[in-house]
Amino acid sequence: MKITNLKWIVVLGIIVILSSACSSAPAATPPATRAPTQTPWIIYVPVTSTPEPAIATVLPAATASGPTKVPPTPTRTAVSSVKASSSSVKVAPTATKAPVAVVSATPVQPACIASAVTLLFPENGTIRKTKRNGPASDTFVFKFTPTQQGETDPQLGYHIEITSKAGNRVLNGDVVDIQHNWFWNNGQQYIYDAQRVWGLGVGAPGDTVTVTWTVTVIKTTGGFDNKGRASGPVVNCSPASSPSVINLSIMDTGS
Numbered sequence: 091m092k093i094t095n096l097k098w099i100v101v102l103g104i105i106v107i108l109s110s111a112c113s114s115a116p117a118a119t120p121p122a123t124r125a126p127t128q129t130p131w132i133i134y135v136p137v138t139s140t141p142e143p144a145i146a147t148v149l150p151a152a153t154a155s156g157p158t159k160v161p162p163t164p165t166r167t168a169v170s171s172v173k174a175s176s177s178s179v180k181v182a183p184t185a186t187k188a189p190v191a192v193v194s195a196t197p198v199q200p201a202c203i204a205s206a207v208t209l210l211f212p213e214n215g216t217i218r219k220t221k222r223n224g225p226a227s228d229t230f231v232f233k234f235t236p237t238q239q240g241e242t243d244p245q246l247g248y249h250i251e252i253t254s255k256a257g258n259r260v261l262n263g264d265v266v267d268i269q270h271n272w273f274w275n276n277g278q279q280y281i282y283d284a285q286r287v288w289g290l291g292v293g294a295p296g297d298t299v300t301v302t303w304t305v306t307v308i309k310t311t312g313g314f315d316n317k318g319r320a321s322g323p324v325v326n327c328s329p330a331s332s333p334s335v336i337n338l339s340i341m342d343t344g345s
Contacts, residue, residue, distance in 0.1 A: 202327035204307040208235045209334045219339045220288045230282035237307045241271045249306045254290040269314035301336040
């Protein structure tokens with residue numbers, strides 16, 4: 091009984107081994123005996139796509155439910171970051187101090203007050219002579235009351251103004267400025283020489299010229315040359331005196 095069972099066990103083992111070998115071997119595919127005659131089906135599936143828009147649609151910004159916020163105002167001025175090239179125009183710096191105004195110096199004017207003088211000589215209507223072609227021997231000796239007795243400020247003096255007329259037409263004129271101290275020390279007179287007298291009658295159409303003279307007290311910041319001229323700014327200290335007239339006779343010959 092045991093032997094029989096052993097035989098069956100052996101037989102079963104052989105069967106199992108053979109079955110494993112058969113199942114592990116790949117099955118041989120027989121070669122194709124003819125070319126396929128049926129055309130395969132090709133299925134086309136149409137695919138369509140919608141082009142995207144050229145400009146994207148801006149979505150509305152979300153609105154906060156709370157109160158609207160106002161952006162803060164900048165408190166500093168933005169500084170430009172662009173650098174000027176070497177060829178650009180340079181801007182002059184702004185002055186931090188106001189420029190000092192330059193005031194031109196004005197000469198100081200002298201100030202004085204005096205009374206008008208009185209003319210004494212030549213007396214009003216006096217006749218003097220000159221020649222048509224040159225001076226004669228007559229001079230004008232001007233005398234008047236001085237502004238004060240004795241010497242005084244050396245910048246104080248007198249302005250003698252002389253005008254010659256033929257009828258109502260002015261022919262010539264002249265001025266003389268003399269120092270008070272010089273006038274006082276020279277007999278309180280000024281001699282207007284014959285050459286200058288002749289000059290007053292030059293161009294006269296007739297034989298007579300009227301010469302009017304006045305005197306004004308003056309003061310100067312400069313001085314006097316005692317030849318009839320003053321230097322520096324001059325101001326009047328008194329009104330002009332009452333005028334006096336000299337009748338100048340124009341002669342063709344004589345002395």
